[in-house]
Amino acid sequence: MNNVLLKDLCDISKELNKYFIQRFSIKYLIMAFIHFLLTFYTDNLIFQYQDTNLLTLIRIKTIFLIILIFLWQFIGFIIRNYSKSDNIKVFIKFSGAYFGVMLLFQLALWPFIVGNQMYYGYFADTVYLTDYAVFQGIFVRYFRIYSLMLVPNIAGITIVQIFFISLIIGYVMHQMKKYFNIGKSVYFFYIPFLFPLVLQYNLHIEKDIIYSYFILFLISNLLFLKFEINSRKLNLNIFFIALSSALVTAIRPGGIIFFIATPALLYLLYYKSLNFNKMLMYFIFSILMSLIFVPNVVSTVLLNRNGSSYGNVYILNDTFKILLNKAVDDQNEDILEEFESDTNLKIKKLLSKKNAIKRPIFYKSYSKR
Numbered sequence: 001m002n003n004v005l006l007k008d009l010c011d012i013s014k015e016l017n018k019y020f021i022q023r024f025s026i027k028y029l030i031m032a033f034i035h036f037l038l039t040f041y042t043d044n045l046i047f048q049y050q051d052t053n054l055l056t057l058i059r060i061k062t063i064f065l066i067i068l069i070f071l072w073q074f075i076g077f078i079i080r081n082y083s084k085s086d087n088i089k090v091f092i093k094f095s096g097a098y099f100g101v102m103l104l105f106q107l108a109l110w111p112f113i114v115g116n117q118m119y120y121g122y123f124a125d126t127v128y129l130t131d132y133a134v135f136q137g138i139f140v141r142y143f144r145i146y147s148l149m150l151v152p153n154i155a156g157i158t159i160v161q162i163f164f165i166s167l168i169i170g171y172v173m174h175q176m177k178k179y180f181n182i183g184k185s186v187y188f189f190y191i192p193f194l195f196p197l198v199l200q201y202n203l204h205i206e207k208d209i210i211y212s213y214f215i216l217f218l219i220s221n222l223l224f225l226k227f228e229i230n231s232r233k234l235n236l237n238i239f240f241i242a243l244s245s246a247l248v249t250a251i252r253p254g255g256i257i258f259f260i261a262t263p264a265l266l267y268l269l270y271y272k273s274l275n276f277n278k279m280l281m282y283f284i285f286s287i288l289m290s291l292i293f294v295p296n297v298v299s300t301v302l303l304n305r306n307g308s309s310y311g312n313v314y315i316l317n318d319t320f321k322i323l324l325n326k327a328v329d330d331q332n333e334d335i336l337e338e339f340e341s342d343t344n345l346k347i348k349k350l351l352s353k354k355n356a357i358k359r360p361i362f363y364k365s366y367s368k369r
Contacts, residue, residue, distance in 0.1 A: 095170025
């Protein structure tokens with residue numbers, strides 16, 4: 001059994017070598033380095049690095065260089081194979097059409113961030129490389145930073161987000177056309193993604209939006225595996241399912257359920273075809289991917305200046321927190337008594353501790369600038 005697993009791992013190593021090493025282009029590696037050097041200028045158009053820790057900045061830029069290398073290799077692969085691959089043409093057509101539609105809506109609202117004031121807080125957190133919005137998680141924080149490094153503009157996060165959304169929609173439509181042979185009927189798949197509410201929310205820089213599309217990507221990979229369950233690419237597909245599951249888990253705290261749900265679905269759907277070694281291989285990949293894309297587990301309690309939480313204080317909404325902070329600042333006992341009677345909050349002990357409650361974390365950096 002161990003020998004079979006070892007053989008499967010060797011096979012996927014060869015497949016990954018075929019996909020990434022043998023197709024590696026020095027020309028596009030140079031393009032990645034040139035792009036990387038240019039960002040030291042373009043970053044100044046959007047970022048404020050004055051108070052940034054040097055080691056943090058080095059870590060961020062090093063990871064960004066790795067991303068650029070993969071990105072330019074992907075661009076190079078598309079350019080080299082576009083004219084001779086119908087699959088790539090179809091994928092680009094489906095993705096490009098939706099990206100064009102979304103970009104028109106973004107340009108119509110340029111350069112504003114669609115949503116409430118909280119999103120400007122997220123933007124400020126990214127620009128100053130701070131992490132006051134701790135409830136956003138590591139993956140989403142870095143996603144926004146690298147989005148602005150790629151597109152140094154107030155709309156940069158949104159543009160990169162709708163780019164990924166379009167790629168996922170294009171991928172699903174390509175797979176549907178490929179496996180179901182439905183011809184032009186595949187265009188009906190656009191309809192739910194063109195509803196006004198969906199178009200609006202695609203422009204919100206909220207983690208839940210990108211999270212929902214990565215779930216679509218994961219579920220699609222699980223379902224389309226049926227058509228390649230007996231192919232030589234099975235091991236590679238299992239690897240990419242583990243990768244997409246790790247991404248979903250990293251984006252949102254609720255995504256942690258997919259750490260269990262994905263292998264459960266994988267087994268329930270294909271238990272007749274996947275043996276113990278295949279499932280074990282999935283868990284190995286899943287653990288490795290989770291070490292790279294750390295699951296998003298965060299705290300959302302209000303903290304005092306010593307870092308201790310108020311056990312009886314919980315987040316209701318932004319307005320509540322702003323008013324509560326104002327009441328504590330002004331030592332307005334009448335307002336505080338209303339809060340206490342209406343929501344059963346133990347506030348009176350805070351009256352002697354002016355500014356004891358930490359200000360809303362998504363206002364802190366932005367309001368000071």
